[in-house]
Amino acid sequence: MKTGTSLIIDQQAISNSLNRGSQYSEVEILEILQRARQLKGLEMDDVAALCSISNPDLLSELFKTAKDVKEKIYGRRLVMFTPLYVSNLCGNDCAYCAFRSSNRGIVRRALKTEEIASETASLINEGHKRVLLVAGEAYPKEGFDYVLKAIDTVYSVKQDNGEIRRVNVNVAPLELEEFKRLKEHNIGTYQIFQETYDRQVYSQVHLRGPKANFDWRLSAMDRAFEAGIDDVGIGVLFGLADWKYEVLAMYQHINHLENRYGIGPHTISVPRLEPATGADIASNPPHPVSDLSFQKIVAVLRLMVPYTGIIMSTRETAEIRRETFALGVSQISAGSKTNPGGYSEANKNTAAQFSLGDVRSLDEVVADVARLGYTPSFCTGCYRLGRTGSDFMDLARPGEIKKHCDPNGLSSFLEYLTDYGQPETQKIGMKQISNSLEEMDEVPRRRAVAMLDKIRNGRRDIFC
Ligand code: SAM
Ligand code: SF4
Secondary structure, rough: OOOOOOOOHHHHHHHHHHHHHOOOHHHHHHHHHHHHOOOOOOOOEEHHHOOOOOOOHHHHHHHHHHHHHHHHHOOOOOEOOOOOEEEEEOOOOOOOOOOOOOOOOOOOOOOOHHHHHHHHHHHHOOOOOOEEEEEEEOOOOOOOOOHHHHHHHHOOOOOOOEEEEEEEOOOOOOOOHHHHHHOOOOOOOOEOOOOOOOOOHHHHOOOOHHHHOHHHHHHHHHHHHHOOOOOOEEOEEEEOOOHHHHHHHHHHHHHHHHHHHHHOOOOOEEEEEOEEOHHHHHHHHOOOOOOHHHHHHHHHHHOOOOOOOEEOOOOOOOOHHHHHHHHOOEEEEEOOOOOOOOOOOOOOOOOOOOOOOOOOOHHHHHHHHHHHOOOEEOOOOOOOOOHHHHHHHHHOOOOHHHHHHHHHHHHHHHHHHHHOOHHHHHHHHHHHHHHHHHHHHHHHHHHHHHHHHHOOOOOOOOOO
């Protein structure tokens, strides 16, 4: 397929835009923030100008605007998920990753079907409903079918009160035909990070294997859309190149997808480099991103693409994660392990992909999030009702989606509390549910009350 990836990212245009953006006056920046409040999205120079803010007053204005936009669209919901690493076999040599092929110091394994089933059972017993299935780029002898079988296995496991209801997937870029098969296996989001949009840096850190091909990776989302997958997630591994450049490159990538397919990505992930065994660069990032810049990234993205979910993983500490909830994050992982077998095995000797900043259990994170006034949501309603891609955007843009998400968030949260919550978490959670009901408009509140009653009466998986 001809993808014309050189047309997707224009490095010169980004650098020109960053130059112009750094010259905006205070008044002009305040005007951009005013426009951002209207949820219409921003021009590339506007984004560059927001990235260049350093004046503390303007910075707090940026954060305040991002907070208001986040609340307007997402309310106080935070969607919960966890990664499920099925394999650390990998044929690539990414300088920052413990799974890189040149790292001989780790135990390699691809979980067998029974092992994937027991990992899934452990996650269900914790209360999870959404997983992100992750693998290195090398599969056991059945090839890509290994991934498809793994997805089917996760969906097939049923426990007393639960099952995994949505499997998102983060695996290496696929051929068009493979994407078509992936879609047939009922995935939620197909996610892949470009890592860096700077070609030169990209080639310096991707030393061997198929991932060394920048264009093949950059064109992955085009193939996914061509194959009919309309729910994709992009991301950058922050720390490899200048973060302002990366934000503008994401802007260009999103524009390309919107222009060609009518919709952009459903989510953006913002991983920052974390230490990893056998990967020195991970401990010494060439372009370290400070905590303040990291918050700025989240706030700018929130205004740049107001309807796109922002994912914050457990790479970050609990403190940083808390800061970013208010600035725009809409999905978080919790209780994560990044070693295959990490959830169910006593003998956890397989190496993790990188070190985690937040090692709390799902229940601890849920309690913390609810104490802060957010509703942890385990909802999988949109995806199961086929509200994805442009159907989702048609509801999201006029603000209609909240009428579904708010009640769904509450009913899935009550289901979690009832079936899995610790007594203290239940107490905090019930308070959060009643506070949320008070703040809701009449129609969604009535809907939510009816759904909550069903959960109390023993029904499960109630969504609208
Ligand atoms: N192997 C596939 C790939 O590379 O696209 C998919 C999964 S990979 C295990 C998931 C992501 O982890 C990568 O895209 C990369 O952004 C991130 N990652 C790798 N090493 C990391 C590190 N040291 N710190 C933080 N994130 C890292
Ligand atoms: Fe393999 Fe992905 Fe790690 Fe690269 S980031 S070494 S492709 S698992």
